[in-house]
Amino acid sequence: MMATVEKRPPSRRTVLKTAAAAGGLLLVGFDTVQTAKAAPDNAPISPFRSWIQIDQEGQVTLMSGRSEMGQGISSALPMVLADELGVDWKDVRVEQAPNDVPRFGDQGTGGSGSVAGSWMTMRQAAAAARTMLITVAAKRWNVTPESCSIKNGVIISGNHSAKLGEFVAAAALLPVPDFKTLTLKKPEEVQIIGTVVERKDIPSKTDGSAVFGIDTRLPGMLYAMVERCPAFGGKVQSVDMSAAKAMPGVHEAFEIPAVPDVHSWGGVAVIADSTWIAMQARKKLQIKWDMGPFSNESSESLRHEFLRIVDSRLKVVIDQGNVDSALAHVPSARRVDADYELPFQAHATMEPMNCTVRFNGNNAEVWAPAQGPEWVRTTVAQVLGIKPDAVKVTTTLLGGGFGRRYQADFAAEAAQVAKKVPGKPVQLIWSREDDMTHDFYRPASYHRLSGAVDEHGNLIAWRHRSTSTPISEWWSPKDTPESSELGSSTQFPYLCHNYRLEYLPTKSSVPRAWWRSVEASTIGFVMEGYLDELAHAAGVDPLEFRLSKLDGRLVKDPISKDNRPLDTARLKAVLQLAARKSDWGTPMGKGEGRGIACHYSFNSYVANVVEVAVSDGRLHVKRVVSAVDIGTPVSPDAIRAQVESAIIYGLTAALKSQITIKNGGAVQSNFDAFSTLPMNETPLLEVHITPSTLPPTGIGEPGLPPTAPALTNAIFAGTGKRIRRLPIVPADLA
Amino acid sequence: MAITFELNGESKTVDVDPATPLLWVLRDTLNLTGTKYGCGIAQCGACTVHINGSAQRSCGIPVSAVNGKRVTTIEGLSKDRSHPVQQAWIAEQVPQCGYCQSGQIMTAVAFLRQNPNPTAADVDAAMSHNICRCGTAQRMRKAILRAATMQHGGEAGAKL
Ligand code: FES
Ligand code: FES
Numbered sequence: 001m002m003a004t005v006e007k008r009p010p011s012r013r014t015v016l017k018t019a020a021a022a023g024g025l026l027l028v029g030f031d032t033v034q035t036a037k038a039a040p041d042n043a044p045i046s047p048f049r050s051w052i053q054i055d056q057e058g059q060v061t062l063m064s065g066r067s068e069m070g071q072g073i074s075s076a077l078p079m080v081l082a083d084e085l086g087v088d089w090k091d092v093r094v095e096q097a098p099n100d101v102p103r104f105g106d107q108g109t110g111g112s113g114s115v116a117g118s119w120m121t122m123r124q125a126a127a128a129a130r131t132m133l134i135t136v137a138a139k140r141w142n143v144t145p146e147s148c149s150i151k152n153g154v155i156i157s158g159n160h161s162a163k164l165g166e167f168v169a170a171a172a173l174l175p176v177p178d179f180k181t182l183t184l185k186k187p188e189e190v191q192i193i194g195t196v197v198e199r200k201d202i203p204s205k206t207d208g209s210a211v212f213g214i215d216t217r218l219p220g221m222l223y224a225m226v227e228r229c230p231a232f233g234g235k236v237q238s239v240d241m242s243a244a245k246a247m248p249g250v251h252e253a254f255e256i257p258a259v260p261d262v263h264s265w266g267g268v269a270v271i272a273d274s275t276w277i278a279m280q281a282r283k284k285l286q287i288k289w290d291m292g293p294f295s296n297e298s299s300e301s302l303r304h305e306f307l308r309i310v311d312s313r314l315k316v317v318i319d320q321g322n323v324d325s326a327l328a329h330v331p332s333a334r335r336v337d338a339d340y341e342l343p344f345q346a347h348a349t350m351e352p353m354n355c356t357v358r359f360n361g362n363n364a365e366v367w368a369p370a371q372g373p374e375w376v377r378t379t380v381a382q383v384l385g386i387k388p389d390a391v392k393v394t395t396t397l398l399g400g401g402f403g404r405r406y407q408a409d410f411a412a413e414a415a416q417v418a419k420k421v422p423g424k425p426v427q428l429i430w431s432r433e434d435d436m437t438h439d440f441y442r443p444a445s446y447h448r449l450s451g452a453v454d455e456h457g458n459l460i461a462w463r464h465r466s467t468s469t470p471i472s473e474w475w476s477p478k479d480t481p482e483s484s485e486l487g488s489s490t491q492f493p494y495l496c497h498n499y500r501l502e503y504l505p506t507k508s509s510v511p512r513a514w515w516r517s518v519e520a521s522t523i524g525f526v527m528e529g530y531l532d533e534l535a536h537a538a539g540v541d542p543l544e545f546r547l548s549k550l551d552g553r554l555v556k557d558p559i560s561k562d563n564r565p566l567d568t569a570r571l572k573a574v575l576q577l578a579a580r581k582s583d584w585g586t587p588m589g590k591g592e593g594r595g596i597a598c599h600y601s602f603n604s605y606v607a608n609v610v611e612v613a614v615s616d617g618r619l620h621v622k623r624v625v626s627a628v629d630i631g632t633p634v635s636p637d638a639i640r641a642q643v644e645s646a647i648i649y650g651l652t653a654a655l656k657s658q659i660t661i662k663n664g665g666a667v668q669s670n671f672d673a674f675s676t677l678p679m680n681e682t683p684l685l686e687v688h689i690t691p692s693t694l695p696p697t698g699i700g701e702p703g704l705p706p707t708a709p710a711l712t713n714a715i716f717a718g719t720g721k722r723i724r725r726l727p728i729v730p731a732d733l734a
Numbered sequence: 735m736a737i738t739f740e741l742n743g744e745s746k747t748v749d750v751d752p753a754t755p756l757l758w759v760l761r762d763t764l765n766l767t768g769t770k771y772g773c774g775i776a777q778c779g780a781c782t783v784h785i786n787g788s789a790q791r792s793c794g795i796p797v798s799a800v801n802g803k804r805v806t807t808i809e810g811l812s813k814d815r816s817h818p819v820q821q822a823w824i825a826e827q828v829p830q831c832g833y834c835q836s837g838q839i840m841t842a843v844a845f846l847r848q849n850p851n852p853t854a855a856d857v858d859a860a861m862s863h864n865i866c867r868c869g870t871a872q873r874m875r876k877a878i879l880r881a882a883t884m885q886h887g888g889e890a891g892a893k894l
Binding site for chain 2: 069070071198199201202203204205206207208209210211212214215217223273274275276277279348349350351352397398399400401402429431432637641644645646647648649652670671672676677678679680681682684685
């Protein structure tokens, strides 16, 4: 959460800032024939070519700069637009904007920031359009602008009424008003925001017509695959490509170098007439790998390092009060010492990485399922040795993102293969095995906690020592290593006067980056699982224990001033809501238990209650009740869907999946070894949304962090077995 | 070698290596991209199509095996998203990223043909070998039960 990055890509946090800063530039547009001709092509911000386009038929189109990866952003933003402008939901169309930073601003999608980052700009742009249209109508009718309003796409004043389209041509010639002077609709005037609408991207996802990156089809298109070294950091020593080249349907086989800026590995590429032929041809490559300097790394060696480091002298990041003396004076019954452990995780988006490039000698076209199209553009330009301006990126639908598609390694490879066959479009496809063994994984980590409660159930000491394979080492090496790893443990919400955080990184060759909810996925588990242990040590109900330590104060982040203060009242409120909706405290059967956990991430507040039944060592997760406070809930059904999704992703990581390392590479390579939560193990999911008029915050990720700890807390409640290491294995329940 | 089969009601002849999985013939030779690649080892169900009416994973079936058979893909399910399963999918707002959904829908359609009156447990058992990384299982379960009702003459109804 605190990362700042010198290298590309911009950290997720930086992206949000850029989007906000670009706000002043994002102007409303009117797409009309006349103005299209009138405006010079190099106008800095041509108002007819921006986010909002209204044609003379009154058709309103939102050019969405955000990638649609299932989160429903192509519905949430148009809802905001329709509301502020005054048109009907069904009359707004959405199109994916071409990647063009001057016109559409930064288009990075991630950090749960799309609605949060765009909502004000969208409202202002829509209000500007409304104001301009009303200005024209008022003049034509000779009435005051104040007497005019827009409803369902019709401008009305007294007896006058006409469709928007009638005023578009004239309005487009007006100067765009200063966004600061606009009056936005008040919460009570809003009609679409906060209601349940049908998402616009869904119908095409039921008949095969939705076009993902991998579905790009162009005349004469070829298909490419790359064979990469199984060990991270290895490279080709020698290769015999003759058998592969001799195969019918194979066009080229050649080595490609690593592209260090994007951490792509290089390897041996084949270009063929079809994906299948490329898959067969790569099997015929005779490659001798130089496994590189890290081929001894394994999960065991890494764990060994974790234990060595966590036992050593760590860097003190936060030190409030005097933890050591508080711990020294407490009777052992009220002190808890526990180690927590989490593995690497793969993103495993259902659509494997892919990217299509046509290199035309001095320019290039790219079709990419990307969360960061701008990074794709500069990367492709760099590989091809042309100017970024000469690269046109089309963002397709994304078959899952979860942070993986923020990267540009796949785009670098696609450019490398396209460069070999100028003029021909080439689709670079990763097999599932490529995707799973060459991911940028969620870091592995190890945590040692010591803490204590007094006889009244107060939390009197909390010491959290940890080490991990930090993301910062890969993407922001100039930052402190802990900057990417501690999450909201630097904003400890519970009253506790003696609080210490210590950290040191552990070196690893395993590539890491942002995985859904990033460090909150580990920190949330550790904090909320361990807190539950202290509640039990105090003999206090885990809900009561939490509530009594959330006193309404704001908790600032002493490390990163950019982070917004955590509002303990809002955290408390979601706990109470989740507890109420889950019948917290009512009796349960033998082996059954409820667990609660809450977490603050991406400026959002979520509490989850998980209900389990364990019998004969078999776990049944029955129900998950989630309560969220994300400010104004723009699109409630999309919010519910995102929370459901984050819970399942979190349960999968807690119960099913992990990436282990052997001989310097990933062991699991496909869904046979990396399993996911199937429908018959999917619990009943309930999501409750707190009403609010505060500015909206993110929801793509915050549902995940409290899921695993609520689960292990529930297992403890039902069985007395405390689980501190994920994923849960049968032996944990035996 | 030329292989001829019926695809979404039309006769198709392709001349490819007969060992090529049907999935890649659909996607790369015939440019019918609704059928998806997710794992290539019959684990995820993203590539599910109907062969002579039964749900099969096209990544594991050589195209030679469908010679003379009838293949239906997601594109052939209906002309206008009117199949009850498609309608139910929209009503329950099932898809998120959508990538797995062609395979899920084709699996669900074949299942409902065999079991028009399923219980939730039947649905779970039938759908548990398809992967959705976006976690849409709960909505799919509801959608399938809704589609079953619709097939008995019930209305799609409005959830929203
Ligand atoms: S691609 Fe065929 S089952 Fe996964
Ligand atoms: S909807 Fe994304 S994988 Fe199922």
